[in-house]
Amino acid sequence: MGSTYPNPLVGAVIVYNHQIIGEGWHRKAGEPHAEVLAINAVEKPEWLSKSTLYVSLEPCSHFGKTPPCADLIIEKGIRKVVIGSVDPNKKVAGRGIKKLLEAGCEVHVSVLESACSQLNKRFFAFHLKKRPYIILKWAESTDGFMAPMHRNEQRPVWITSAQSRQLVHKWRTEEQAILVGTQTVLADNPKLNARRWTGNAPVRVVIDRNLRVPKSMSVWDQSQKTIFIVDQNLDLEKPNSHIIFETIDFSGKVPHQIAKILYSHGLQSVIVEGGAKTLQSFIDAKLWDEARVFTGNTCLEEGVSGPKFTGKLVEEENIHTDILRIYEHGN
Numbered sequence: 001m002g003s004t005y006p007n008p009l010v011g012a013v014i015v016y017n018h019q020i021i022g023e024g025w026h027r028k029a030g031e032p033h034a035e036v037l038a039i040n041a042v043e044k045p046e047w048l049s050k051s052t053l054y055v056s057l058e059p060c061s062h063f064g065k066t067p068p069c070a071d072l073i074i075e076k077g078i079r080k081v082v083i084g085s086v087d088p089n090k091k092v093a094g095r096g097i098k099k100l101l102e103a104g105c106e107v108h109v110s111v112l113e114s115a116c117s118q119l120n121k122r123f124f125a126f127h128l129k130k131r132p133y134i135i136l137k138w139a140e141s142t143d144g145f146m147a148p149m150h151r152n153e154q155r156p157v158w159i160t161s162a163q164s165r166q167l168v169h170k171w172r173t174e175e176q177a178i179l180v181g182t183q184t185v186l187a188d189n190p191k192l193n194a195r196r197w198t199g200n201a202p203v204r205v206v207i208d209r210n211l212r213v214p215k216s217m218s219v220w221d222q223s224q225k226t227i228f229i230v231d232q233n234l235d236l237e238k239p240n241s242h243i244i245f246e247t248i249d250f251s252g253k254v255p256h257q258i259a260k261i262l263y264s265h266g267l268q269s270v271i272v273e274g275g276a277k278t279l280q281s282f283i284d285a286k287l288w289d290e291a292r293v294f295t296g297n298t299c300l301e302e303g304v305s306g307p308k309f310t311g312k313l314v315e316e317e318n319i320h321t322d323i324l325r326i327y328e329h330g331n
Contacts, residue, residue, distance in 0.1 A: 001174035002199055003028050006266060008087075008123040012038040012055040014078075016047045035059055035069040039076055049077040056116045058087040058109075061096040070096040074103040082108045084116030088127040122175075125289060126268040131259040133269040134287060135175065136279055137168070138306060139294035139322075145303035146276050147187070156188035159296035163320040166196045171292075173199025177227075177262060177270040181207045181278035191218045192273075203227060203267060207258070207278060209250055210234070227265065229258055255285040279307040288329050297321040 001009070004026055012034035014022040021044075024037025032040075035055055042048060059069035059081070073081060081100055086109060087093060100107050117124055122133040139159045140146050148157055158165070172178060172194040180190065185206060192204045204226040206219050211230055213219060219226055222242040230236065232247040239245050248257040262270055272282055282288050291311055311327030318324075 005029065005176055005268060008057055008120040010034040010055065010057045012053060014038050014042055014048070014051050014053050016051040021047055021051065030066070033060065033066060033069050036066070036072060039072065039078075045076070049079060051078060052080040052082060053078050054082045054111075056084040056119060058083050058085070058092055058094070059096040059100070060087070060092050061099050062091045068096070068099075070099040073100065074105070078105070080106045080108075082111050084111055085113050085120070086110075088124055090127070121289070122269040126263065130263055131287075132177065132262045132267050134259070134282065134289050135171075135269065135271045136282060136288050136291040136307070136309075137171070137271050137273050137293075138276075138279055139164070139296055140306040141296055141298045141300040141303070143299050143301065144306050145300040146274070146306050147304040148300050149303045156190070159298050159300075160294045160322045161296070161320040164294050164296075164322045164324070167319060167324075169194045169196035170199075171271060172202050173197050175202055175269040175271050176267045177203040177205050179205040179207070179258070179270050179272045179278070181275050182209065182212055183277070184273070184275040185213050185217060185219055187275075189217050190273075191221075191223075193224060202271070203265070205229065205258070205262065205270065207254075227261070229261065253285060255282045255287045259287060276304050276307055283307055283309045286329075290329070291327040293325050293327070294319070295323045295325070 007026060007029045009026065010033065011025040012023065013020050022038040022041035024034045024041060026034045035053065053073060059073060061068050061070045083097065087096065097107055097109060125131065125133040138146055141159055178192050180192065184190065193201045201224045204219055204224060206213065206226065207229045209231045211234060225242055227244045227246055229246055229248055232249055236245045246261045248254065272279055291309060312330045313325060314328050315326040316323065
């Protein structure tokens with residue numbers, strides 16, 4: 001997770017005489033695809049003509065940073081190919097399957113399709129819905145508050161354990177962007193990086209209609225690409241390579257406009273971290289795919305209430321003293 005963007009997650013195995021003789025998985029954009037690694041792992045090439053290749057996503061048919069996998073499969077004489085899901089990318093979209101069929105291969109499609117599509121839900125959302133896969137994330141107390149009514153000098157006020165916070169940083173390395181509203185930045189001065197885990201830092205996205213966030217705050221530090229979503233009527237300074245201004249009409253459908261902007265930047269996924277108003281705006285717009293909600297072992301009695309939403313609970317686990325619940329939108 002997080003290392004193959006903009007490519008999907010793909011795995012392949014080659015079976016000869018009921019035994020796996022080669023396997024591979026795509027590790028990073030620009031590096032060999034799963035099919036190539038699986039074929040290269042086969043000890044005796046003469047076995048390939050009597051083997052079956054199983055692959056979770058349709059083999060590519062175009063030249064990118066690497067040659068087409070469909071061509072290699074044909075060249076190596078593999079006669080039977082079993083495919084999990086069709087590639088939604090318009091550069092492929094059935095062309096790989098067509099090329100294999102025209103070469104005389106026996107092709108089976110949509111085997112364990114649901115599981116294979118789930119693996120690449122970000123990739124599919126991006127190419128089919130023309131927007132990133134949207135993950136809502138927040139933490140709340142046992143009585144349903146995201147933050148206390150009044151803050152002391154502690155910024156931010158932690159509701160969850162250190163273990164949960166580390167998990168969140170792992171998530172940040174797996175997704176391409178992280179989004180917050182103005183009030184969250186002003187209240188907590190978050191870095192929005194992945195300092196508690198090894199991996200890529202996400203693109204920071206800050207909704208700041210009137211550019212109220214002081215330049216002394218961390219989101220301006222140019223340590224990672226940051227997109228400020230601002231009012232279309234603002235007189236903006238010239239951006240640099242790490243700070244980008246994108247304008248929207250705040251009287252319109254704000255979440256939809258933001259999703260369109262993130263798509264234009266090629267971002268396949270985004271974690272919406274808050275605050276409550278920002279999270280609720282995406283919920284009300286019915287523009288979310290997954291919600292990850294921590295309940296900490298804390299009672300606040302009063303404060304900022306967590307968002308109100310309806311979703312399908314798909315996972316629940318204990319993270320040290322916290323409970324993590326993951327919901328799907330189900331749309």
